[in-house]
Structures are given as structure tokens and as C-alpha cells.
Amino acid sequence: MMERQSLYICGPTASGKSALALEMARELDGEIVNADAFQLYRGLEIISAAPSREELAIVPHHLYGVLDPTEAADAGTYMRLAKPVIGEIQSRGKTPIVTGGSGLYLKFLTHGPAPLPTGDAELRAALDARPLDDLVAELTALDPVEASRTALRNRRFVSRALEICLLTGRKASELRDQWEAKTRDISANLRGLLIQRDRPDLHSRIARRTRIMLDSGAIEEVASVGAVSRNCEKAIGFREIRSLLAGGIDRPTCEELINAATRQYAKRQETWFRREKWLTVCHPPTSIP
């Protein structure tokens, strides 16, 4: 049997990816695979806007709630989780519908990892303890090319570039160039949909969703989740609700902070996906109430 090609469904948060995924799954005899960094976790279903129990029952869904909140994950671990699942779906003659908004995670899936080392927690801690100027100086000495390409005010980027050099003993710039060359043509063979909505539409959908989340258990969810990895602490809504629970802010403030953070996240997603030229843009009907 001819293996069925995956369909990717991308777009900013609250744009309606899950609904479209269900529709496409029905149409293409498919199964849905999560590509959302936080829907991977168990116990964060509400704040991560994971599909509801009813939705999960309509067609097979994969990689939702598969990690414990104490576990750390990155784009590489996601890729290693998703690849076999997708292959397995294909082997059964079904179409994988990969759905989610985590651009970097998706990119790992579609274009593969660069030949770079996984992050090293100890080294990172050591680098974090040093002043940025110091890291910039060392990176510039080890790999001037990489330094010239890196946003030197961005501590994360400088630190990672330096980490690569230190861990491999090679130049990060060369390793990255290899990958660049290797992945140049991959996009041509991908197919996917990018949901785009007008800003006012998207913003109103975000506001509506935040309201519903807070009204239907998000606060209780955060209250009961217990210890989480540093990863999960970054989930939008997590910090805000913690602050609400601690009495630091009131409910309307909490709601507005979550909305603002979500709007900003959505903007970054749009910027990211706009560069993925292989995606076919689709404009669902406006949903302003």
C-alpha cells in the first residue's frame, strides 16, 4: 500500500487548528498527531487548550498528555516521539494530520535536526552564571562567523552557540551550514495548511477562549498540578494563575495578562509560519461574534 503523506495544520493559537484537523481527518481518513509543546503534557489540558474528551473520541489522537509535567522536553525529544507515531499511522494506511502551533517543534519534524548536540544542563548552568559580555567574547574567539550571525544581545542564542562549540570542539557555524545545505529542498515535498485570521478576529477568539478557560477549571487545574518542570512554568496562564491564587492580582487582571501574553505569542507564531512558504494559506470564515 502506498504510504500516505502527512498533512500539517499550522497557525497561531486560537485560530481553529483543532477543528480544522478534525475536519481534515474525516475527509482524508486520518489520525491527528499533536505538534503543540504544552499539549504534550498531562495535567495542563485546560490552560494548554488541548482538545476536549469529546473531540479526542471522534478520531484517534496521538501525543496528547503523554508527558508528566515534571519532565523536560525540547524540539528534539518531540521529534523522537512524533516520528515513530507518524510512521505507525502511515503503516496502517491512514493519513497523519499533524496539528499544532509550536513552530520549532514542527520544523524539527519536517526538516530534521541539525547535527548539533542536545542541550547540556550543567554547561548551561555554568554559562548562565557568567556575564553576557564574557560569553560573547568567548564565542567570538572560538567561532567569529557564528558570532557575526548571532544576535549578541540574546543571551539564549549566544549561550547555545557557545554550548555547541564547547561540546563538539567544532565551529557551530560550520555544523549549521551543513544542515542548511542538506535541508534546502525538503520543503518542496511537504504539504500543509496555514490558518490565517484578521487580527481583530483572532484577538476576539483569544479573549473568548481565555474567558472560557478561566470559567471552566483552569484555576483549579493550576492549583492542583503540583510541581512542574521549568518547561511547564512557561506555559501562558501558568504564572498568571499562580499569581491569582497567591492573591497577587485579581481575576480581571489575570485574565487581561493572559490575553496579552497570548496575543503576543500568536504574533510570534504568525511571523514564524509566514516564513514557511510551503504552507498553503487558508482563511476560514471570520468568527467575530
Add this chain to the structure above:
RNA sequence: GGGUAGAUGCCCGAGUGGCUAAAGGGGGCAGACUGUAAAUCUGCUGGCUAACGCCUACGCUGGUUCGAAUCCAGCUCUGCCCA
């Protein structure tokens, strides 16, 4: 009714005669980004203009001054206190 504090750009807020289209923050807009990514970082943000530049702006009206968000007078509104 009396007293008192205040009224600044989308919001908060600094500014007490020229260096002010007005600090800083938020929000918004745009962008970068292959292993922390729902993260991290960058630029812009009164209007018109490709640009030089022009115009409009610090509650309102008038005044002082070469020059006012900044000083003076009156008015309007808001908070607080006293009646």
C-alpha cells in the same frame, strides 16, 4: 459650600521656563530565531512625507515671556478632607 491633591501621547507615568514630539513602563505593529521556543531577542510606535521638512499635541480659555507641558488668572472635571 470651604479646603486640598490632581488632570501629560492608546494606557500607566516622569517631567516644574528653552537641550521636549515630550524619560520609563505597558499595550500595539513589524522582525529574528534548529535543540529552554507558550522561550529568548531586535526595531518602530502623534499626523503627513521617499527625504529635508511641515503640522498637531501635555483638561479648557485667556495672560506673562524672545520662548510655556512647565509661571499667572478664570473655568471644567476627578480624588480626598471638612461642612
